[in-house]
Amino acid sequence: MSSITNLSCLFYNYSQMNCTWDINEQAPADAQYTLSYQFTGKTEVPTCHLTGCCNATCHFRKDKLIHFDIIQICVAESSQHLTKPCCISISPATYYKASAPIKVEVNETEVKWKPPRGVHPSDDFFYQVEITDNSNNVKKIEDVKLTKWIIENRKKSYSVKVRARIDNHFSDSLWSDWSQAVNIEPKPKDYTLLIEITLVITFVALVVLLMFTCRRYKLLENLCQPIPDPERMFKDLYDHHNGDFQEWINAKPLVTKVPDECIAVTLED
CATH class of the missing domain: 2.60.40.10 (Immunoglobulins)
Structure with missing residues (x-):
């Protein structure tokens, strides 16, 4: 024995x-x-x-x-x-174990990887993706034929690993070891639209407030009074002296009026 x-x-x-x-x-x-x-x-x-x-x-x-x-x-x-x-x-094909997938990377909306290194009986692989929800440590495994997995929810944090087995036409072919885990962090929230809406609302509110204030206190009417035209009031200045104020002043010397002689008046009681 x-x-x-x-x-x-x-x-x-x-x-x-x-x-x-x-x-x-x-x-x-x-x-x-x-x-x-x-x-x-x-x-x-x-x-x-x-x-x-x-x-x-x-x-x-x-x-x-x-x-x-x-x-x-x-x-x-x-x-x-x-x-x-x-x-x-x-049969070696039944007990063949592929190496783990390589270059597992996270892109914008998917996880990608490369097939196992080495020479294999077949270049056709099946894959499994293990997804761990980091918030509650719940795991799930999905079967994947392509070398990528679409990220379903970018609002959560995940840990993802991948393994492979060759398509050797046997249902019980062996899985490789898991690849090194990669983390998927939640996608940052985009506040651009919210900021734009806030700015538009603020601008409209300011315009409405300004119109209300102008209407209430007639500020708009006062602010929009026409500016007096000096040419209409000082025709001689512009017609004969081309607006030269100093020349206009010198051409019109000041004339001092001599007051009338004062006569004394005596008032009797």
Whole structure:
């Protein structure tokens, strides 16, 4: 009986496989483990590099990994007590995990991102967007086919993450890890229209108030009195001296009138 359980493997970037497994309590203390794999119809049985007691990483040449083929993966235990290897047979396409979408950015009315980096079995991806309402921490997930999501309500603050999976024609293909979250802040209120309306109302109110004041106190009538024309009142000044006041004054010397002789009158009682 094998002491190895729960063997599982994931494929990444069209060239890498990571496998993990558990060891039960009956495993010998001196046990060491080896992971190997073999494609159907191939005689080669390569081994993989162990990165810990219960995990291993395998690297493939791009022309060696065929995602819709079947690959048999075995973990063998080497110790004084020989046990049966633990093996699984899987299709890499079913257990392929894409990397997370990149360059997640917030534009004016939408969130955009780029597809996962790397070489994948398919360039056709499905996406999910996780939207967290920051006011109450309520989360919802939406399925998206395009590389963008339209922001529904710019009056709220959100936290948004995106993940992807390849379209490998299997309904249970694996989702990538979530991308780093980006925040969507509420759109600032535009007070331009309100300011314009306020200015118009203020202007109209001032005009009405001015008209009422002028009508009430007849200020408009007083302000609009005609300015006297000096040419009409001083014809000689303008007709003979071209409006030169100094010349006009000099041409008309002041004449002092000699008073009549006074005669003394005596009044008798």
